[in-house]
Amino acid sequence: MADVNFTLVTEFILLGLTDRMELKVVLFVLFLLIYAISLVGNLGMLFLIQITPKLHTPMYYFLSCLSFVDACYSSVFAPKMLLNFFVECETISFSACIVQYFLFVFLITTEGFLLAAMAYDRYVAIVNPLLYTVAMTKIVCVVLVFGSCVGGLINSLTHTIGLVRLSFCGPNVISHFFCDLPPLLKLSCSDTSMNELLLLVFTTIIAMITLLTVVISYIFIVAAILRIRSAVGRQKAFSTCASHLTLTLFYGSISFSYIQPSSQYSLEQEKVVSVLYTLVIPMLNPLIYSLRNKEVKDAVKRAIEMKCFPC
Secondary structure: OOOOOOOOOOEEEEOOOOOOHHHHHHHHHHHHHHHHHHHHHHHHHHHHHHHOHHHOOHHHHHHHHHHHHHHHHHHHHHHHHHHHOOOOOOEEEHHHHHHHHHHHHHHHHHHHHHHHHHHHHHHHHHHOHHHHHHHOOHHHHHHHHHHHHHHHHHHHHHHHHHHHOOOOOOOOEEOOOOOOHHHHHHHOOOOOHHHHHHHHHHHHHHHHHHHHHHHHHHHHHHHHHHOOOOHHHHHHHHHHHHHHHHHHHHHHHHHHHHOOOHHHOOHHHHHHHHHHHHHHHHHHHHHHHHHOOHHHHHHHHHHHHHHHOOO
16 A cells, blocks of 8 residues: 655745735835834723723723724734735744634634624613613623623634644645635645535624624614704714724625635635734724714823823
8 A cells, every 4th residue: 555645734834915025115114004003092092091080981991892802903913914024935833823813713703792792882872871870880891891702712712623623734825914714724635614614604693693783773873863852962972873884894894704605715805805804993993983082082182181291
């Protein structure tokens, strides 16, 4: 019987976004700027909420959790991607690839659930304002955040365990700038049909649950706002809720990437969409949720005044 020779893959080569040096320099500067804004914005928002007693409300508790997740989320990809712009061969070890994918799925799923929880919070605040303090207690808020993390952990473990059980004994070149499941499945020499099915089913179910929560909440919110007689009151309510515009970009990009048959998967299109939800969305969240919010603007002014005029 003839021996079958194969070599188990111990590292992967990431092709990145482009192989043109002039574009690499431009993209490095652009993504470094985006990452810096994202990190400063999210950590700044987290710090601002912590030091401002007026912002110690359920809405800002969720926002602080979202800022923390976004800061971690962008940090999973940006440092490695920025470094790889200046190395000849962009490699990542098998174990590092698995860890990166685990953190990616955990954080992105947690963020989806957090956004749904924030929509529910706005629903209670606007539709049932008299019951808001009773319905959105500290325990309820903690449970919602904890549930979001548990949901993210379950989804991440499901796909990560399935990925670890696959064999990689052939090509090791990933046509992407990070370790994502679809391109990894294309490199596996094992049967990946179950992995593809789980990816489609879990992504669809989670997206539908969270998206329906947001849509139903905002149907009731809009109906309640339209019943407000005061134009100023309507404008204030709409301004508070308009921040969830980010959600459209978030779920649109995720749906485009994963809720589709594997035969229709395009790596080049997915790269562009991946930049949106790995770097741009985490940068936009603190900007949209803060710059449109008068309470946050006032808190920033007070913080600046305390820094410049401590006495």
